[in-house]
Amino acid sequence: MEKKQRTYEIRTGCDRGLCRTAVGRQDRQLNTYDWLADVPGNTETTDLVEVQFKHTRKGYYHNVNNLPLKKGDIVAVEASPGHDIGVVTLTGRLVNLQIRKANLKSADDIKRIYRLARQVDMDKFYEAKACEHETMIESREIAKGLGLKMKIGDVEYQGDGQKAIFYYIADERVDFRQLIKDLAAAFHVRIEMKQIGARQEAGRIGGTGPCGRELCCATWMKNFVSVSTGAARYQDISLNPQKLAGMCAKLKCCLNYEVDDYIEHGRKLPSREIVLQTLDADYFYFKADILGGLITYSTDKRIAANLETITAERAKNIIEMNRRGEKPASLQNEDLQQKRKQEGPVDLLAGDSITRFDKNKKKKKKKKPQQQATQNGEAPRNKEKKQHRPQESPAKEETKNESKE
Numbered sequence: 001m002e003k004k005q006r007t008y009e010i011r012t013g014c015d016r017g018l019c020r021t022a023v024g025r026q027d028r029q030l031n032t033y034d035w036l037a038d039v040p041g042n043t044e045t046t047d048l049v050e051v052q053f054k055h056t057r058k059g060y061y062h063n064v065n066n067l068p069l070k071k072g073d074i075v076a077v078e079a080s081p082g083h084d085i086g087v088v089t090l091t092g093r094l095v096n097l098q099i100r101k102a103n104l105k106s107a108d109d110i111k112r113i114y115r116l117a118r119q120v121d122m123d124k125f126y127e128a129k130a131c132e133h134e135t136m137i138e139s140r141e142i143a144k145g146l147g148l149k150m151k152i153g154d155v156e157y158q159g160d161g162q163k164a165i166f167y168y169i170a171d172e173r174v175d176f177r178q179l180i181k182d183l184a185a186a187f188h189v190r191i192e193m194k195q196i197g198a199r200q201e202a203g204r205i206g207g208t209g210p211c212g213r214e215l216c217c218a219t220w221m222k223n224f225v226s227v228s229t230g231a232a233r234y235q236d237i238s239l240n241p242q243k244l245a246g247m248c249a250k251l252k253c254c255l256n257y258e259v260d261d262y263i264e265h266g267r268k269l270p271s272r273e274i275v276l277q278t279l280d281a282d283y284f285y286f287k288a289d290i291l292g293g294l295i296t297y298s299t300d301k302r303i304a305a306n307l308e309t310i311t312a313e314r315a316k317n318i319i320e321m322n323r324r325g326e327k328p329a330s331l332q333n334e335d336l337q338q339k340r341k342q343e344g345p346v347d348l349l350a351g352d353s354i355t356r357f358d359k360n361k362k363k364k365k366k367k368k369p370q371q372q373a374t375q376n377g378e379a380p381r382n383k384e385k386k387q388h389r390p391q392e393s394p395a396k397e398e399t400k401n402e403s404k405e
Helices: 002-012 094-102 119-129 132-145 177-187 198-205 229-234 259-266 312-323 334-343 369-375 394-404
Strands: 048-052 058-062 074-078 083-091 111-116 151-157 163-169 190-195 282-289 294-298 308-311
Touching (some): 048 074, 151 198, 163 177, 163 198, 177 190
Parallel strands (some): 058 111, 163 190
Antiparallel strands (some): 048 083, 074 083, 074 111, 151 163, 282 294
């Protein structure tokens, strides 16, 4: 029992199997900040409570017993059949807004909270959760034996162990009636099959994207919007499927983040089909910096030849001149070119020495032979003593001087 509980804690990464703060790696995108928690009487406005379960599943329940619940409490809630164990993530007025967002119009969808979880409830919860990984592996083998084209990505047991939800992925419609019978016979629980998409599976598993950050679907994204290659075309991104695909093998969700800005700025640019005519040659559209408002033109349609980069305003002015039958001398603005010539080139290093970063190399002193011998481990050789003449006594020097005189 304790071994199964410890195995589940290691696998989920949360203490006691449930993340009390409801901000674990798998469920951070479901966390809601209660900015009305400090308002007096906030919890008394409604008896509705938001409860979160494993991964991306939430539910809304009535606190019929008026329990003093707060965020992080582990509770036992009504389920069909039996009961389930979850964590309270929101109370008070914000729950009504969350219910509107979830489109829960029927009162039957809102069930009751039984009690705060007891030790007996937690023991059953740990025992059921410890079997999820083994159940997933065995269920995959059963589905493979039936020849079904589906992948079971995850299994979630109910808190009391009477029900199991199997999350699967399939490209086509799958007849899993026989699979449900085999799973019920193998695990002796009530079976529920729930289909999810590739993006939802990536969010449940988690990972790191090519940007170096954790996947958006595993951190904050709740709703998935369809992504098309048109978003890449608006942003002038290369249509390389290996670069556009994410960890889920679908187009990256981040392609939709900035596409509106690119569309808005793209409307300010002239059409790509328009050819700019000058006295020298005709220029064709080559590429553009949409957000910067710069367009690069080439003298050849297919290759980059004699590239000239101008602003969108300059391109529109040339188009108007071509419509009037006029042709400028070049794509660049002549007035700006004359001003630049008059001003002359700007020397950025004026007054600075070119060798200011060079370091003076210190000359290495030659080692004396005696020091070199000691470093090599050899005994220093005794130098030959020079034979000095013995100094004469001062009395002899005086006699010599007298004789000379």
